Amino acid sequence: MLVRISHINVELENISPSVIELMKPFAAEGTPDFSVSIQPGDIESEREWYADMLEKKGIKNVIVPELHLEMSVLRRKVRSRTPLFGALGIHGSAIAVDGMAYVFTANSGTGKSTHTRLWREMLGEHAVMVNDDKPMLRVDDGITTVYGSPWTGKHKIGSNTQAPVRAICFLERSMDNWIREIPRHEAFPDLFHAIFRPADPVALARTMELLEKMDVRYYRLGCNMEPEAARVAYEGMR
Amino acid sequence: MKLKKTFIIHESAEGTMLVPTGGASFSGLVRGNGTLGTILKLLKEETTEEGLLEAMKKEYDAAEDVLRRDIGRALSELRKIGAIDE
Structure with missing residues (x-):
């Protein structure tokens, strides 16, 4: 096949x-x-x-x-x-809003899927899930695009779609909802933690090159599971 | 001694990085600025502690005991994460 x-x-x-x-x-x-x-x-x-x-x-x-x-x-x-x-795997929940994608990543169990569900509830038909667990990132000519994959996580949410990435957001649990843009050097260890690392050194070197070429915005989001969390995140990154 | 094949060196604008492949038990990212970066690069080829010291002497205008201490610390950390083939 x-x-x-x-x-x-x-x-x-x-x-x-x-x-x-x-x-x-x-x-x-x-x-x-x-x-x-x-x-x-x-x-x-x-x-x-x-x-x-x-x-x-x-x-x-x-x-x-x-x-x-x-x-x-x-x-x-x-x-x-x-x-x-030219493409690498990432652990995260990716959602597209009006054609631009946002990729949320965090350790398992932190609430990525819950957060993108809040986005879908808030944005309705403006929001399309790309993939809820294991999307792919492709970097071509400086443009980073997120793609769906057949590996859609425990909620089985995703589609065979693609969208240019506006932001990658590192999510953590918090009592309050807050978001701040972070510089690339601060984002890099978290980004590295989220991507799939091949065992083959050549493929890993290529992975690192792709990470270097990625030109997106990075954010750190502290959020709870209330609808307000989606509003704070969306307004902070759009 | 030499870096294990389950690690690669990645050079970026932010400095030299030691990156574990998916086959390494360690999964973090080691950023090597300054002397650590130089030591990592030297460990891409088979060498010894004395070999590292001689190479570092050519690179840095520092006292031998300082360089020896830096090399000792770096190797100790790299051994802890299983990055060295002895």
């Missing part, structure tokens, strides 16, 4: 019918830029990785569905190669 993700054609080989179904919104025709394949042992390795990760969080005896493991393997394999073709 050929999919196009962040303007890159990827041939997915040896994938299950359930994965094909999930990938359908990204189905494309053309020549692949690269191929990835589910290999024997991939699912088992992923299962062990999840068990280790969950155990570190004190969670035991969780059965991770096979489909989730397969999607996770594909995600890592695809995002390990995309930097070589």
